[in-house]
Amino acid sequence: MAIVELDADSGLCSVLGGLHADGPDFNDVLQGPLDSPGSQFVYNETRCAWFNTFLRVCGCSFQDAVRETG
Numbered sequence: 241m242a243i244v245e246l247d248a249d250s251g252l253c254s255v256l257g258g259l260h261a262d263g264p265d266f267n268d269v270l271q272g273p274l275d276s277p278g279s280q281f282v283y284n285e286t287r288c289a290w291f292n293t294f295l296r297v298c299g300c301s302f303q304d305a306v307r308e309t310g
Contacts, residue, residue: 242263242264243256243305244274246299253300253301253302254305255298255305255309256295260291262291263293269285270285277295278294279295280295
């Protein structure tokens with residue numbers, strides 16, 4: 241699982257689950273529907289590649305995101 245910051249000003253985060261080797265690394269820049277739970281295709285600008293992920297929780301605080309990742 242990975243935690244993604246949606247907006248630096250608000251501090252809202254989303255939790256990506258179901259990641260494989262193609263998941264994001266720390267500080268990768270992602271584009272896509274990161275504010276809607278469910279299966280999503282997301283573009284990793286840093287690697288210039290698409291990957292499929294499952295968004296478990298969207299628009300939560302960082303503390304809630306950390307709790308969700310266990």
